Amino acid sequence: MPVYKYVGRTSKGIMKKGTIESVSRSQAIAAIREKGISPREVTETKATIFNRDLAIGGNKVKTEDFVIYCRQFATLIRAGISIVEATNIMAEQTESKGLSKALYAVESDLREGQAFSDAVQNHSKVFPSLFVNMVRAGEATGNIDDTLDRLATYYEKQNNIKKKVQSTMAYPIVLSIIIVAVVVFLMVSIVPSITATFESFGGELPFVTQLVMNLSEFVQNSWWLGLLLILIIIGVFMFLYKNDKKFNYAVHVVLFKLPIFGKLLQKSAIARLTRTLSSLVSSSVPILKALTIVEKVVGNPVIGRVILASRDSLEIGRALSEPLKKSWVFPPLVTQMIAIGEQSGQLDLMLSKVADFYEEDVDRTVDTLKSLIEPLMIVVLAGVVGFIVIAIMVPMFSIYQNV
DSSP: OOEEEEEEEETTSOEEEEEEEOSSHHHHHHHHHHTTEEEEEEEEEOOOTTTSOOOGGGSOOOHHHHHHHHHHHHHHHHTTOOHHHHHHHHHHHOSOHHHHHHHHHHHHHHHTTOOHHHHHHTOTTTSOHHHHHHHHHHHHHTOHHHHHHHHHHHHHHHHHHHHHHHHHHHHHHHHHHHHHHHHHHIIIIIHHHHHHHHHHHOSOOOHHHHHHHHHHHHHHHHHHHHHHHHHHHHHHHHHHHHHOHHHHHHHHHHHHTOTTTHHHHHHHHHHHHHHHHHHHHHTTOOHHHHHHHHHHHHOOHHHHHHHHHHHHHHHTTOOTHHHHHHOSSSOHHHHHHHHHHHHHTOHHHHHHHHHHHHHHHHHHHHHHHHHHHHHHHHHHHHHHHHHHHHHHHHHHHHHHHHO
16 A cells, blocks of 8 residues: 655644555545644655554553543543544644554544544554443543543552562562672683682592582583573473463462562552452443453453452352452452442442552552562672682682692
């Protein structure tokens, strides 16, 4: 399909440049005008990877950009601006190319008479099912501005928790890589030079020294074998993780049962679950539909299986909290609060309180772990380096005494 390069001006007087695919120049001009741009120049150009617009699916929208969009869009709607005009304004001013392109397409669908929820549903890579269903509920109740504010708050909190957990998990990984790098450096640069000295003097070496020398020799001569083995293990793990549901489930069970980080991952998953379900229920999304959405949003098969069991429990007329009580994943606090919410008709409020509690708990746990991990990893680094140094120094003392 031909690609046309254009230069035009928006209704706000802002100059816009870009490219568009179309079967003809006239249709390209019509498509540019649908974006709210008055074209000044439209010329055909060759399609290359440098001038062709990427598909929306290839441009992931950052959570920060999406939160800003929700906040500003809600403000525009509350100010009395129509959804079509508000969508056009947001498409022009957002810094995210993926979101901008999606919003222009949404604006085009809105001008053709589609509902906003139906228009955004066509772009599932940009607008998740949670957003679509909450907006649809907001359209039905006439509170779409409040719904958008609630969505912005939800995504802000989820993004903050995600970043804190990732930073806590990344810290020991980075320090472990540093430890491995230091050990490799010692094995390749320091130990071999001292090994030559030991061999020239002869005699029997201590077990610890011999062990370090053998390890040094392996690193120097067969490093590629170790690297290949690591790559094979990672490759097999990733393949099974993506393609084997039982293996994926087992990995998440192991993660939840880790001695230090397991509780943190469990608490963050519960906070995500309860916050998402609270947002959906408070937006008048049907509970069965809400549970289906939550199962996908949580992204954890261990919790997802319990959620599906809760949905099945509701379908046959039983309580939502029954399957949760039988699961080892959910502490009694969660199940009791949900049971109280069901009995009192304030499920969204109880879920919100549980989410608040666990979000604060995650914050405290992250701060505590960060303060403990740093000295712990320094001790580990000192222990590893100290072991190698001692292994080298012990025979040296013997040599000096003999001399």
